Amino acid sequence: MLHLLSIDLKKLTNYRTFWIVCGLYFLTLGFTTASGMEFLKWLASKGADFGATININRIPLYHFPDVWQNLIYISGFFKLILAFMVVISITNEFTYRTIRQNIIDGMSRAEFLISKVLTNVMLSALSCAMVFLIALVTGMIYTPELELAYMFADVGFLGAYFLEVFTFLSYTLMLGLLIQRSGLTIVVLSLSAMIEAIIKANIDDTLPWLIQFFPMEAISNLVTMPFPKYVFQEVQDYVSIASVAIATGWLLFFNYISYLKLQKSDL
Template sequence: MLLHLLKIELKKMTNYRTFWVVGGLYFLTLGVGAASGMEFLKLLARTIEGFGQEININRIPLYHFPDVWLNLIWVGGFLKIVLAIMIVISVTNEFTYRTARQNIIDGLSRQQFLVTKILANVMYSAISVVMLFVIGLITGLIYSPVVSLELIVTDLEFFFAYFLEVFFFLSYALMLGILVQRSGLTIILVLLTQTIELIITENLRDHVPDWLITIFPMKSIWYLIDIPFPRYAFMEIRDYLTFTTIAIVLVWTFLFNYFAYLKLKRSDI
């Protein structure tokens, strides 16, 4: 049944030209952006006087196992917004062109209609994980001075965090698309969400406990994975996942999808 619902969604998505353009842009950007870090360092060495002499870029373990996993996952997290825009366009088109109404007339329940969207989000999140893993594996094998199974499997648990981060954000985009039902406005809201939340939390910081700031939705995914690069300046980072941060992200993800369901249940499609 779930596979059937996913096929329905994929059939609709593949008929959208925007799906191919935005989807291709996302995966191309993800691949090029994740794999070009060393080339960027080489460019700095060529263009900035003294950079190559002061810092031996070949000694920076940017793509060495196991550092490569956390580095790529953290950078890849920024690109999820491109995928979220594709989800927004897909969802809002359902209401613009009345395909959501037609699906329900043809026999889908409102719950099943939402499940098709959630399954698509799961699929896109999983594909992002697989693609980033392949890029990391290839670059790690190329640049790592020492390759062993122990080093390769170290820190792989962060791919679970990456999956959660992408699925969380796509669920948020899905909820906004169903609530607003206008692609332009929804995309603006998706793009401005983190800025709006940052303004709110900074104004609240002196008036509420610190733990309350950490449970804001966009803050919660930032706390999933620490910025990895300070470790190259001999600074400590948290290189493990915590149950609390995972639980907060899971709760918000559930709420996003639940609010989307409530809107579908009560609205006149």
């Protein structure tokens, strides 16, 4: 297993685009999630212009345990950048035809897929680690009174976040394998949520129960938006078992389709 991961990493770590995309990803992810307080201050100063007073200290954006769901929810938006990296990684194998040479050299088709899936696991885990660190540090800075019991109370969202990123990257890998061209794959990937939204809007009245089973919906349902609670609305502040089950189902489905496609095609 590690051998297969090391093969794929050898392809990536000597590729400059990989470092640029990954660097931009972690940079934007880090800056955005860490600068929430600055955003609140800006909001408060804008509000002050209109005579509204917002006491930003009353919004515990970075307080344990709120910080977990808040940061993880925001981080979810950036997975698209990570997915671009996966698109480049898989479609390069087709443009350079190196997938063909990998098989000729003695990789099985399943091994090729596993090497790519393991890289997805690694990218998802790295993203998790990054979010964990930022949440931990910002939480420790902004939480007025640190209590160990509260600190890690909602850390379980991190598991859901891992599933969210990994499922999305699996979807990306499948698209890349099916389409094989980077430009078209990126367009389809970026439009997926929008296309799904149009379909959802059309069946909203007739089959509302079906909506939670849509793939993009399932992925985003893992960690729901926490912010309305600051204006005293009820939010889902836990990870629902149903959403984990549905997302896991899609995760397996995407990778199985990738497997079938690889087995059947002439490379």
